[in-house]
Amino acid sequence: MSITIKDVARQAGVSIATVSRIVNGQKGYGEKTKERVLKTIEELGYTPNAIARGLVGRETKSIGVLLPKLSGLFASKLLEGMEETARNEGYSLFVCHTDSKEDRAIQDLQVLKEKQVDGIIYASDQLSESQGQMLNSMVCPAVFVSTQSLTHPFPYVKVDDYQAACTGTRYLIEKGHKQIAFIGGSLEDPIAGKPRDEGFRKTMKDHHLKVEESLTAYGDFRFQSGKENFKNILKAEKPFTAVFAVSDEMAAGVLSEAYEQGISVPDDLAVLGYDNTMAAEMAIPPLTTIAQPLEEMGQKAVELILSIRENKGNINKNKIVKHRIIERKSVLERSKTKGLFL
Amino acid sequence: MSITIKDVARQAGVSIATVSRIVNGQKGYGEKTKERVLKTIEELGYTPNAIARGLVGRETKSIGVLLPKLSGLFASKLLEGMEETARNEGYSLFVCHTDSKEDRAIQDLQVLKEKQVDGIIYASDQLSESQGQMLNSMVCPAVFVSTQSLTHPFPYVKVDDYQAACTGTRYLIEKGHKQIAFIGGSLEDPIAGKPRDEGFRKTMKDHHLKVEESLTAYGDFRFQSGKENFKNILKAEKPFTAVFAVSDEMAAGVLSEAYEQGISVPDDLAVLGYDNTMAAEMAIPPLTTIAQPLEEMGQKAVELILSIRENKGNINKNKIVKHRIIERKSVLERSKTKGLFL
DNA sequence: TCCTTTTACGTAAACGTTTACTCTTTTTAA
DNA sequence: TTAAAAAGAGTAAACGTTTACGTAAAAGGA
Numbered sequence: 212m213s214i215t216i217k218d219v220a221r222q223a224g225v226s227i228a229t230v231s232r233i234v235n236g237q238k239g240y241g242e243k244t245k246e247r248v249l250k251t252i253e254e255l256g257y258t259p260n261a262i263a264r265g266l267v268g269r270e271t272k273s274i275g276v277l278l279p280k281l282s283g284l285f286a287s288k289l290l291e292g293m294e295e296t297a298r299n300e301g302y303s304l305f306v307c308h309t310d311s312k313e314d315r316a317i318q319d320l321q322v323l324k325e326k327q328v329d330g331i332i333y334a335s336d337q338l339s340e341s342q343g344q345m346l347n348s349m350v351c352p353a354v355f356v357s358t359q360s361l362t363h364p365f366p367y368v369k370v371d372d373y374q375a376a377c378t379g380t381r382y383l384i385e386k387g388h389k390q391i392a393f394i395g396g397s398l399e400d401p402i403a404g405k406p407r408d409e410g411f412r413k414t415m416k417d418h419h420l421k422v423e424e425s426l427t428a429y430g431d432f433r434f435q436s437g438k439e440n441f442k443n444i445l446k447a448e449k450p451f452t453a454v455f456a457v458s459d460e461m462a463a464g465v466l467s468e469a470y471e472q473g474i475s476v477p478d479d480l481a482v483l484g485y486d487n488t489m490a491a492e493m494a495i496p497p498l499t500t501i502a503q504p505l506e507e508m509g510q511k512a513v514e515l516i517l518s519i520r521e522n523k524g525n526i527n528k529n530k531i532v533k534h535r536i537i538e539r540k541s542v543l544e545r546s547k548t549k550g551l552f553l
Numbered sequence: 554m555s556i557t558i559k560d561v562a563r564q565a566g567v568s569i570a571t572v573s574r575i576v577n578g579q580k581g582y583g584e585k586t587k588e589r590v591l592k593t594i595e596e597l598g599y600t601p602n603a604i605a606r607g608l609v610g611r612e613t614k615s616i617g618v619l620l621p622k623l624s625g626l627f628a629s630k631l632l633e634g635m636e637e638t639a640r641n642e643g644y645s646l647f648v649c650h651t652d653s654k655e656d657r658a659i660q661d662l663q664v665l666k667e668k669q670v671d672g673i674i675y676a677s678d679q680l681s682e683s684q685g686q687m688l689n690s691m692v693c694p695a696v697f698v699s700t701q702s703l704t705h706p707f708p709y710v711k712v713d714d715y716q717a718a719c720t721g722t723r724y725l726i727e728k729g730h731k732q733i734a735f736i737g738g739s740l741e742d743p744i745a746g747k748p749r750d751e752g753f754r755k756t757m758k759d760h761h762l763k764v765e766e767s768l769t770a771y772g773d774f775r776f777q778s779g780k781e782n783f784k785n786i787l788k789a790e791k792p793f794t795a796v797f798a799v800s801d802e803m804a805a806g807v808l809s810e811a812y813e814q815g816i817s818v819p820d821d822l823a824v825l826g827y828d829n830t831m832a833a834e835m836a837i838p839p840l841t842t843i844a845q846p847l848e849e850m851g852q853k854a855v856e857l858i859l860s861i862r863e864n865k866g867n868i869n870k871n872k873i874v875k876h877r878i879i880e881r882k883s884v885l886e887r888s889k890t891k892g893l894f895l
Numbered sequence: 896t897c898c899t900t901t902t903a904c905g906t907a908a909a910c911g912t913t914t915a916c917t918c919t920t921t922t923t924a925a
Numbered sequence: 926t927t928a929a930a931a932a933g934a935g936t937a938a939a940c941g942t943t944t945a946c947g948t949a950a951a952a953g954g955a
Contacts, residue, residue: 213692215940215941215942216941216942217941225904225905226904226905226906227905227941227942227943228904228905228906228907228943228944229903229904229905231942231943231944232904232943232944235943237944238902238903239902239903239904240902240903240904241902241903241904244903244904256690258663258666258667259667259941259942260608260667260669260940260941260942261664261667261668261669261942262604262607262608262613262668262669262940262941262942263608263910263940263941263942263943264941264942264943265604265910265942266602266604266605266608266909266910266911266912266940266941266942266943267909267910267941267942267943267944268910268942268943269910271604272668273647273668281629281632281633281636282626282629282630282632282633282831283626283629283831284624284625284626284629286629287623287624287625287626287628287629288624290623290624290648291623291624291650294623294648294649294650295650298649298650298657298660303647303649303664303665303668304647304648305615305645305646305647306632306636306646306648307636307640307645308633308636308637308640315640318640321600322603322645323645324600325600325601325602325603326603326604326614326615326645327602327603327604348598350555434831434834434835460835463835464835466837467835467837467839470837470838489624489625489776490835492776493776493802493805493806493809493832493835493836494835494837495808495809495812495836495837496812497809557910557911557912558911558912559911567934567935568934568935568936569911569912569913569935570913570914570934570935570936570937571933571934571935573912573913573914574913574914574934577913579914580932580933581932581933581934582932582933582934583932583933583934586933586934601911601912602910602911602912603912604910604911604912605910605911605912605913605940606911606912606913607912607940608910608911608912608913608939608940608941608942609911609912609913609914609939609940610912610913610940611940
């Protein structure tokens with residue numbers, strides 16, 4: 212059995228209320244008492260019980276985080292940002308790996324509710340109807356990061372996917388590329404899939420460029436998906452000089468497949484990524500990519516939770532964070548890259 | 554204010570003890586009562602309060618995990634394994650990013666103690682003396698994963714680093730390589746640094762091969778470190794045909810530097826990695842590497858915690874898990890690779 | 896000096912559960 | 926039938942805190 216506030220109180224010859232006040236830095240005790248109690252705490256090695264605190268104070272200083280995938284550079288960078296901020300504010304993080312499975316996410320939400328978390332961060336995945344209902348039924352605030360929901364208007368932190376895709380496409384075009392392949396996310400994904408596709412198409416159109424449908428493909432943001440989709444695109448044997456893959460992992464897949472087929476990047480083909488995870492840095496050649504400020508997003512997400520807890524009456528808290536191009540080595544000017552099937 | 558067991562009891566016309574028993578699937582109530590209570594629970598949308606449970610039952614169904622770095626493929630894969638097992642056993646994970654900083658780890662341990670976690674997993678980092686003392690003072694079990702401590706004998710789950718390094722070195726030698734560069738971890742690191750170095754040297758010696766000191770370097774397992782160390786090794790201009798880097802990230806670093814210097818892997822040089830994270834898969838060329846079964850290690854670590862909680866009197870619980878070579882494309886036979894400075 | 900305010904505590908209730916004891920009532924066994 | 930056992934349920938104490946309220950003494954003000 213461990214040392215409780217009672218033991219401290221008895222040993223120091225005061226009431227538990229006094230110990231509590233001292234521990235919590237409130238006032239209502241004399242200087243000598245304080246010192247005596249502090250010494251006793253030290254001697255006994257007393258540690259307050261956060262569970263008991265949580266029960267009476269009705270806050271647990273913990274936040275639940277739902278991530279579709281833990282083992283990737285994207286999620287882990289996001290998590291690092293959240294952890295840093297949470298720590299500084301005295302909060303801990305429960306992490307849940309939903310694997311994009313409906314039932315897992317529901318289970319997670321249920322558990323987090325029972326564990327009385329002070330907030331929930333739902334990251335980079337689509338929200339189903341029943342998840343949305345659960346989220347609504349929670350007493351704690353919930354925010355989205357790197358995603359949002361059209362039907363359930365929780366505050367979110369994300370980049371403007373549409374604009375980011377425009378930026379990327381424009382970058383390629385300004386480098387002189389005209390025939391551009393595109394590997395996007397699922398078009399059924401209204402948050403990260405569709406808007407990027409739209410951004411790409413809109414920008415192409417604005418520059419009077421045609422998008423060749425056999426040069427477009429849609430995957431799931433993963434390495435394998437990038438690799439396979441690029442293989443399919445190559446099968447079409449249509450001319451192109453650049454490919455825009457909307458995640459670094461997919462871009463790495465493109466690089467990998469290109470390598471296998473003896474296609475040299477950037478000499479034969481330009482490749483543009485998206486995210487700016489470490490995958491972009493480690494790639495060969497290092498990937499030029501659209502950066503999402505993942506750590507900042509994680510930080511903002513927990514700040515958002517915290518600010519909602521304070522001003523219960525909150526204004527619209529959505530935060531659009533800025534994307535930007537990180538130029539590395541995978542994109543050259545059109546004139547310096549040969550292109551494929553020309 | 555949310556619905557409590559009292560509300561359910563009142564509404565259903567029974568005592569809270571009965572509700573509790575029904576919720577927890579114990580016995581001591583009639584079939585009709587059970588149905589009535591269950592219906593009431595459904596209607597009211599009652600959710601048990603795990604904090605209150607934790608207070609009386611003195612278990613919180615949560616486990617704390619300390620990781621030196623969150624944002625890497627290594628940690629996140631490990632985490633994924635832990636999460637999966639924890640979830641299946643009804644546990645949640647608090648993740649803490651120590652950043653290998655003494656004070657952060659101490660703070661984390663303190664918080665986890667206050668939050669009354671049921672176990673602690675200390676991952677892939679060296680344990681300092683004061684951390685060891687804190688760990689000892691915790692009431693819950695603690696285990697190491699992918700590390701261990703010589704001075705604080707907590708149970709651990711890891712591969713045999715010495716043997717794994719032997720395996721890797723032997724693999725290279727069996728492929729006919731004789732002049733092998735080595736990029737290790739810090740020699741001050743008695744767990745993951747020194748043993749791998751020793752395994753490398755021992756195996757070289759056993760095969761009557763000389764290790765050329767200017768072809769060895771020691772880093773911190775990260776990409777940049779691999780890159781820079783390889784650059785230094787090249788400066789020595791000593792002949793060699795293979796390099797063994799003891800993390801995939803560092804191996805990716807050598808690939809990256811090799812690419813910049815126009816060295817072709819595997820045609821000019823063989824590269825062997827360690828870990829088998831996604832970095833190995835995504836690398837160009839895909840890395841042949843020593844696999845650590847990270848997910849399995851994560852799983853075993855939480856299983857270990859759980860089993861210690863049950864049989865309080867526990868035997869020696871250390872678990873050495875098996876490493877193995879994953880052959881991909883970065884190592885060819887000596888006869889097929891040109892080598893450098895020959 | 897006397898009254899008022901402040902300081903320094905202590906008491907006890909609450910937070911939402913679980914569970915050891917009760918006490919009936921019903922079932923079982925002989 | 927009747928005693929014993931089992932089933933069905935309630936009461937209340939505990940878990941370790943925080944905090945509203947009370948009270949006596951000390952300090953302050955005139």
